[in-house]
Amino acid sequence: MLIELFTILSDYTFQLVALGTGIIGLLSGVIGTYATLRKESLLGDALSHAALPGIGLAFVMIQRKELLFLMIGAIVSGLIATALIQLITRKTLVKLDSALSLVLSSFFGLGLVVLTAIQNNPNAQQAGLQSFIFGQASAMLQRDVQLIAGVGVILLTLVVLFWKEFKCYTFDPMFSRTLGFSSKVIEFILSMMIVLTIIIGLESVGVILISALLIGPSIAARQWSHRLSRVVILAGLTGFFSGVIGTLVSSMGDNIPTGPVIVVVVSLFVFASLLFAPKQGLIARRIRKREKQKHFLTRLNDLKEGQS
């Protein structure tokens, strides 16, 4: 067992894939924190589905599976979807959740239409396009990891540079406007960052499950601290380890898909945090409640004895 584990750990492909999924987890943990704090966590779900037609159409245009071009296509359709959702919720009576469901399903439908059309006109290069739906981490190449790492460095630098602005905007958008920050610019940068994170995760985790990576780590981290800096760091770490552990588990078996395993690992972190977090966790709460009851009872007994 240990030897087996060691062989996997020293395997070059495993190291590469684990590094890639780890960085994706780290980034989605950090960026996802802002999305969940603003109660827009399902936006990620809609955006990831909306990226699919962009990928398909980019492929139709260049007829090659060039990751960079596909990503640009995904970014464009992701941003169109964001703009559409914001237009619908701001200018009409439609609620956010209806707008999300509508955009999610019609863009995903369009994506499937394009992908099926590509499949029906065979081209040697099209193989693997379907992998964007569920992700295929094992197909990750060295330059993919380099691309992921490059995007990661840019995103993390942005987070550090605009730390104050993002923080202020996340917790009190009105106040940040009175201070003179342009909410439109900050909002655009934040949505752009979310879209980028989703897109670098698409190839390995897939459009359906990447949203779980955005939401899970930040929810888990949120249970352990109330300070933004600590939550962001914890969420990043949770995401990183989920990516690495998920990749490890899926390489132990023959035919275990990586993306779903990573999601299961993230969910384990979330449920463990909800249960065991020291201050607000469910178990800690139960214990405190019981102690209070006990305290109350002894006080009551004291009173009774005092009376008699």
Add this chain to the structure above:
Amino acid sequence: MSMITEITLIAVVVAVACALPGVFLVLRGVTMVSDAITHTVLLGIVLAFFITQDLNSPLLMIGATLVGVATVWLIETIQRSALVSTDAAIGIVFPLFFSIAIILITLYAGDVHLDEDAVLMGDLAFAPFRRVDVFGLDMGPQSLWVMSVILVMNALFIFFFYKELKITTFDPAFAAALGFTPMIIHYALMTLVSLTAVGAYDSVGSILIVGFMVGPALSGYLLTHSLKKMISITVLIAVVNSVSGVQLAFFFDTTIAGMIAVVTGFTTLLVLVFSPRKGLYKQQLNQKRARKLLDKRIKTLT
């Protein structure tokens, strides 16, 4: 019946069956919960399949429906703990269930007659091939029967509990004060939503069902203020979307369910822009008119 007629018929029945509960999902603002349900019933289908070993067993439908209802319960329990907001609760529950389902499917891919692509997009084009035989007599496609029964159940539920649904949707506190239990109606609606999702998944696929539920209802919501009119408009639009979606899909030789989802998105956008009362275009017009009026008044003042 020719194949294209049968496919159109199935598409219409599926679209209307989905659109009916969709009316109340949109009005209650819980459409993303239905998105979660449509993903998690897959886990129910897989688990029930391991037990029954038969994809057509009614037990499969019941088991999968129960998993859908369990999803709603779990989301609401996590929400009630006040540790997590509603949207995040949805966002952590359904990917977990869906992931487990996908892992199970890929692990036992050889034994299970289910594959990921079929789960995602369904295969309306193949629906007419699965037929019901009674004493050697061809009774039409199986999914047509299944979805018709579900459609009738949804319609009857709305017909008999119209009053309850209306009052718990628009004013749950008042409904509770009158002695209705909003919780029971809520779970009954969610049970129907998951039953519809289970019935529709093999023809429409798990992700597009939510579009079938939300799109027509959203158009209805934007076009009228009366619940009864909203229901009729919703049904009408569902029929139009599915019929034109099937035609376009055959024309472009592509996935039928995906095409219907695209058409649904398109018609809803049209309504969003051109709705006579609440549309974007009308709003712009009203604003312009108001500005002109203001200018005129100011001129008469000066």
